[in-house]
Amino acid sequence: MRILNASGCLDALAAPEVARQLDAFVTKTVTPLPREGSAPPRIAETAHGMLNAIGLANPGRERFLADHLPRLRELGIPLWVSVGGFCAADYAETSSLLSGIEAIELNLSCPNVDEAADSAAEIVSACRQATELPLYAKLSAAHPDVAEVARAVAAAGADGLSLINTLRATALDKQLRPVLARGSGGLSGPALKPVALHAISVCHEATGLPIVGMGGIETGRDALEFAACGARDIALGTVLFADPGAPARVRAELATACGDVGVATPDDARTLAKSPETQRKVPA
Numbered sequence: 001m002r003i004l005n006a007s008g009c010l011d012a013l014a015a016p017e018v019a020r021q022l023d024a025f026v027t028k029t030v031t032p033l034p035r036e037g038s039a040p041p042r043i044a045e046t047a048h049g050m051l052n053a054i055g056l057a058n059p060g061r062e063r064f065l066a067d068h069l070p071r072l073r074e075l076g077i078p079l080w081v082s083v084g085g086f087c088a089a090d091y092a093e094t095s096s097l098l099s100g101i102e103a104i105e106l107n108l109s110c111p112n113v114d115e116a117a118d119s120a121a122e123i124v125s126a127c128r129q130a131t132e133l134p135l136y137a138k139l140s141a142a143h144p145d146v147a148e149v150a151r152a153v154a155a156a157g158a159d160g161l162s163l164i165n166t167l168r169a170t171a172l173d174k175q176l177r178p179v180l181a182r183g184s185g186g187l188s189g190p191a192l193k194p195v196a197l198h199a200i201s202v203c204h205e206a207t208g209l210p211i212v213g214m215g216g217i218e219t220g221r222d223a224l225e226f227a228a229c230g231a232r233d234i235a236l237g238t239v240l241f242a243d244p245g246a247p248a249r250v251r252a253e254l255a256t257a258c259g260d261v262g263v264a265t266p267d268d269a270r271t272l273a274k275s276p277e278t279q280r281k282v283p284a
């Protein structure tokens with residue numbers, strides 16, 4: 001199991017020592033044109049997680065390719081570039097300009113921008129024709145049938161899935177006004193974990209594609225639960241804001257968590273969550 005960061009949750013150029021703990025670094029989503037993002041306040045704490053409405057603030061693909069990507073390469077870590085846009089052609093054009101990276105993650109699920117006009121499968125299909133790099137489709141668990149979307153992007157040529165993005169949510173202040181200027185934002189952190197485990201489980205069963213699991217992972221035990229539901233790799237998001245040492249800590253805890261349930265590696269835990277026989281043997 002490899003440990004990545006969740007897109008948008010780590011600035012590798014500002015914190016290279018955190019990025020170097022990772023097996024691969026995933027960039028913030030890059031869009032064709034620069035974006036300032038949403039007006040402040042765009043972050044709020046809630047009792048069960050964090051709300052953000054960053055709105056895909058990023059330098060745009062031209063500056064990203066000319067300035068950010070070369071500096072990221074100097075870190076010597078495998079790179080994934082998260083690609084966003086507002087129609088299939090946006091995604092495909094950015095994908096066609098990328099090379100010398102490990103994979104592309106297609107952000108098909110940001111809750112803080114208006115939805116892309118084209119469907120997830122259309123976007124993946126356009127990108128498939130534009131690049132030979134591995135394509136990971138990042139999906140939202142907000143879809144009524146995420147397994148159906150997973151099947152559609154698999155048929156369109158996705159090599160893997162990233163699950164899950166934040167869920168649209170609202171927090172109110174004392175005067176009952178929305179805390180975020182945008183009104184709503186994306187909920188991340190511990191509240192997401194059970195939702196993510198379910199989405200991973202059904203998408204793994206539906207497609208068998210490699211999955212990067214994310215959503216509220218804070219400990220090695222959390223990471224092992226993601227593996228048991230079908231995640232091959234995991235990504236750390238919100239936890240990085242509170243604990244920049246989380247990648248190394250989670251990796252160490254993962255080894256202990258494997259020992260606790262009697263498996264040699266996280267890969268051996270895959271599908272344990274499905275076996276009634278094992279469920280009887282392993283204490284809850």
Ligand SMILES: Cc1cc2nc3c(=O)[nH]c(=O)nc-3n(C[C@H](O)[C@H](O)[C@H](O)COP(=O)(O)O)c2cc1C
Binds near residue numbers: 029050107217
């Ligand atoms: C501040 C912030 C910014 C984010 N920006 C992006 C982004 O640019 N692209 C993306 O695909 N996901 C973005 N996400 C979602 C995360 O990558 C991740 O899917 C989500 O937060 C769930 O993981 P977590 O609960 O461990 O944070 C962002 C999340 C946060 C908290």
